[in-house]
Amino acid sequence: MSSLDAETTEAVRSSLREMFAGDRLDLPASLAALGWDDVVAEDPATATTLLFVEHGRALATSRALNSVICSALALDDAHTILLPGTDGLGSVATGDTTATGLVLGGLGVGGLGVGGLIDGDPAGRITVPVGTGDGVVLVAVDADPQPDAAPGFDPGSSVTRCTVALPASISGPTVSTTAWAASIAAAQRATAAEIVGVCTSALELAVAHTRAREQYGRPIGAFQAVRHRMSECHAAIESAKDTLRAAWVTTEDIGWAATVAKARAGRTQAEVMRHCIQVFGAMGLTEESDLHRYVTRAAALDGLLGGHLDLSVQLGDALLAGEPVHPVARIKETT
Amino acid sequence: MTTDPGPLAADVDAYSAALRPALRESSYDRWRESDHATTEARIADHAELLALLHADGWNRFGWPAEAGGHGGDERHRAALYDELSAAGLPVPEPVLMLETLGPPMIKFAPDLAAAHLPAYLRGEEWWGQGFSEPEAGSDLASLRCRARRDGDSFVVSGSKLWTSHGATATRLVCLVRTGTPESRHRGLSMLMIDVASPGVTVRPVALASGQNELAEVFFDDVVVPASHLVGEQDGGWGVAMYLLQFERAMYAWMCAAVGTRRLGDLRDALAAGPLQDGIRLRLGQCYTDLVNVRARSSRTVARLAAGEPVGPEASVDKILLATFETSLYDLARDGLGSDFLSAPQARAWRDEWWYSRSATILGGSSEVQRTIIADHVLGLPKEGS
Numbered sequence: 086m087s088s089l090d091a092e093t094t095e096a097v098r099s100s101l102r103e104m105f106a107g108d109r110l111d112l113p114a115s116l117a118a119l120g121w122d123d124v125v126a127e128d129p130a131t132a133t134t135l136l137f138v139e140h141g142r143a144l145a146t147s148r149a150l151n152s153v154i155c156s157a158l159a160l161d162d163a164h165t166i167l168l169p170g171t172d173g174l175g176s177v178a179t180g181d182t183t184a185t186g187l188v189l190g191g192l193g194v195g196g197l198g199v200g201g202l203i204d205g206d207p208a209g210r211i212t213v214p215v216g217t218g219d220g221v222v223l224v225a226v227d228a229d230p231q232p233d234a235a236p237g238f239d240p241g242s243s244v245t246r247c248t249v250a251l252p253a254s255i256s257g258p259t260v261s262t263t264a265w266a267a268s269i270a271a272a273q274r275a276t277a278a279e280i281v282g283v284c285t286s287a288l289e290l291a292v293a294h295t296r297a298r299e300q301y302g303r304p305i306g307a308f309q310a311v312r313h314r315m316s317e318c319h320a321a322i323e324s325a326k327d328t329l330r331a332a333w334v335t336t337e338d339i340g341w342a343a344t345v346a347k348a349r350a351g352r353t354q355a356e357v358m359r360h361c362i363q364v365f366g367a368m369g370l371t372e373e374s375d376l377h378r379y380v381t382r383a384a385a386l387d388g389l390l391g392g393h394l395d396l397s398v399q400l401g402d403a404l405l406a407g408e409p410v411h412p413v414a415r416i417k418e419t420t
Numbered sequence: 421m422t423t424d425p426g427p428l429a430a431d432v433d434a435y436s437a438a439l440r441p442a443l444r445e446s447s448y449d450r451w452r453e454s455d456h457a458t459t460e461a462r463i464a465d466h467a468e469l470l471a472l473l474h475a476d477g478w479n480r481f482g483w484p485a486e487a488g489g490h491g492g493d494e495r496h497r498a499a500l501y502d503e504l505s506a507a508g509l510p511v512p513e514p515v516l517m518l519e520t521l522g523p524p525m526i527k528f529a530p531d532l533a534a535a536h537l538p539a540y541l542r543g544e545e546w547w548g549q550g551f552s553e554p555e556a557g558s559d560l561a562s563l564r565c566r567a568r569r570d571g572d573s574f575v576v577s578g579s580k581l582w583t584s585h586g587a588t589a590t591r592l593v594c595l596v597r598t599g600t601p602e603s604r605h606r607g608l609s610m611l612m613i614d615v616a617s618p619g620v621t622v623r624p625v626a627l628a629s630g631q632n633e634l635a636e637v638f639f640d641d642v643v644v645p646a647s648h649l650v651g652e653q654d655g656g657w658g659v660a661m662y663l664l665q666f667e668r669a670m671y672a673w674m675c676a677a678v679g680t681r682r683l684g685d686l687r688d689a690l691a692a693g694p695l696q697d698g699i700r701l702r703l704g705q706c707y708t709d710l711v712n713v714r715a716r717s718s719r720t721v722a723r724l725a726a727g728e729p730v731g732p733e734a735s736v737d738k739i740l741l742a743t744f745e746t747s748l749y750d751l752a753r754d755g756l757g758s759d760f761l762s763a764p765q766a767r768a769w770r771d772e773w774w775y776s777r778s779a780t781i782l783g784g785s786s787e788v789q790r791t792i793i794a795d796h797v798l799g800l801p802k803e804g805s
Contacts, residue, residue: 303805315793317790348704349708398700402704410680410683412714
């Protein structure tokens with residue numbers, strides 16, 4: 086695995102930004118036009134992170150995350166995977182008669198995302214991962230065409246919560262627990278990158294606002310309390326980026342490292358959005374500013390694949406049960 | 421170590437691999453889980469650990485041959501601190517100021533470095549950093565301790581306060597005013613001052629824990645040879661800014677390495693007792709904070725090793741470190757409950773809790789770091805403008 090040099094990285098970033106700025110996003114076609122598979126093959130960490138950061142910055146909706154899991158499991162992209170949420174949502178075991186989780190688009194319900202229609206499995210099916218003693222069985226079930234609830238907090242989201250009935254006897258391709266964990270780790274890293282993107286755009290909006298908005302005869306960005314909130318946001322975003330990078334390069338358990346990265350990114354969005362809303366004053370709570378869209382998207386992404394509180398408790402429990410204090414990041418000859 | 425240091429100096433992975441088993445040898449056992457009643461006892465004992473590391477060659481990596489080292493770069497030093505922690509050993513206390521003062525000495529005063537750093541690496545002496553004064557804490561550029569040029573000497577008068585290791589250090593690297601009182605950061609110079617010089621008085625300053633972590637130093641017309649100037653006369657601010665990169669980056673890594681060991685200790689203590697509500701979450705968050713500092717700081721160390729200036733972004737490292745240290749020691753205080761308050765075996769946690777409060781103060785307070793980011797990274801309007 087080589088790594089993209091700074092110049093190539095910048096070129097890829099601007100191509101992606103241009104792509105997401107387009108009117109009607111057809112992500113698979115646009116990525117194919119960019120020769121995306123080759124970029125990923127050369128440097129999966131940088132490529133995936135760039136793609137999802139830009140996805141987040143643009144508040145895009147797509148099935149890209151679904152593709153990350155499919156690709157990790159060597160499944161066709163047309164599968165719509167039931168994803169874990171938070172509070173144990175999406176965790177399905179043998180003997181369960183229904184499964185509730187999150188899916189990206191699909192369901193045959195058009196117009197879920199503001200970014201355009203999202204195509205799911207043409208047959209309207211959902212692939213439910215069912216944990217068994219010796220692996221994870223990927224069970225294809227007919228989707229209930231009605232989602233559990235209309236998109237609520239994040240109306241622009243393509244994530245839908247749904248419940249599907251499971252057959253009495255489950256069958257389907259089985260993947261090892263390790264392979265499933267690796268696919269979830271890949272999805273957590275992608276989601277952490279998307280959160281970084283959402284937060285980066287939100288901070289840019291907030292910084293621009295603190296330069297422009299005047300109170301007491303000066304820009305509010307000249308007040309220490311406001312400046313320090315913005316610096317806090319910067320530090321929180323940087324820490325999510327650094328922890329994510331470590332999760333990509335670690336030589337230790339990648340599932341553990343991805344959990345840490347997702348937990349960190351989730352906490353980052355909570356901190357960043359709290360500060361950004363505050364500096365926008367009343368505008369932050371209304372539609373006068375676009376900030377609300379970033380706030381809700383970041384929250385929706387935090388709720389995918391484990392919220393930061395859930396994941397932190399998981400890590401704490403594992404440590405209390407004797408898991409070593411994994412360093413995750415180390416001093417290496419090449420990093 | 422009897423083999424040629426060259427290959428290990430050229431490859432930090434090979435260095436770490438060789439170091440790991442060596443630190444598990446019985447000759448290092450007396451420093452595992454060692455406990456000391458006072459800071460003075462701890463620093464003296466740790467100096468002996470430094471001497472052993474030097475005899476075995478390990479702490480010479482990462483320092484140039486001219487300063488008594490085996491070559492290699494910052495990553496070797498960083499790997500040493502991590503491997504010590506992984507082996508249940510302390511990072512020797514004198515290293516704290518070595519990491520801050522060593523690099524600027526090598527860059528700006530190579531003769532002084534050649535003369536004195538080898539003894540530091542051997543554990544025979546350690547230094548203090550005289551920056552803060554009673555009227556110059558966060559506002560460093562307002563310091564008043566004065567050095568008057570007199571031929572081949574400087575004559576220093578004034579005082580320094582809150583000097584780490586000041587009570588036992590034999591040399592002090594001080595930022596002093598050589599320009600006019602109004603010259604702010606332009607009229608400052610860096611001097612190495614021998615504590616044994618006539619006119620130097622040291623008074624230990626105890627933290628609220630009772631430990632003499634700091635000191636106040638008085639200079640009463642102390643004569644310092646001009647050859648002890650670090651950098652140019654009136655060029656002290658530049659030296660200090662160079663130094664602060666290391667203080668913000670290497671120091672953060674060192675603390676993260678120690679913190680990795682201490683978080684393991686705390687986990688063991690918490691797992692042994694009944695758990696209060698909220699501890700599982702806080703332990704997970706504190707661990708995430710640790711990984712955060714490690715992830716950040718390991719990259720910064722690599723940048724320093726590559727000779728890249730770190731600049732204002734180093735303030736992020738400092739903020740992340742302070743966040744982790746505060747969360748670790750608060751978790752110890754809250755999670756250990758009544759043991760924290762009074763159990764004899766928790767004395768180190770009590771002492772370290774007080775010391776951890778300095779994480780948001782020393783080397784530029786959290787407020788200073790946030791202001792640096794606001795000014796130089798985010799480009800916000802100047803404060804009060």
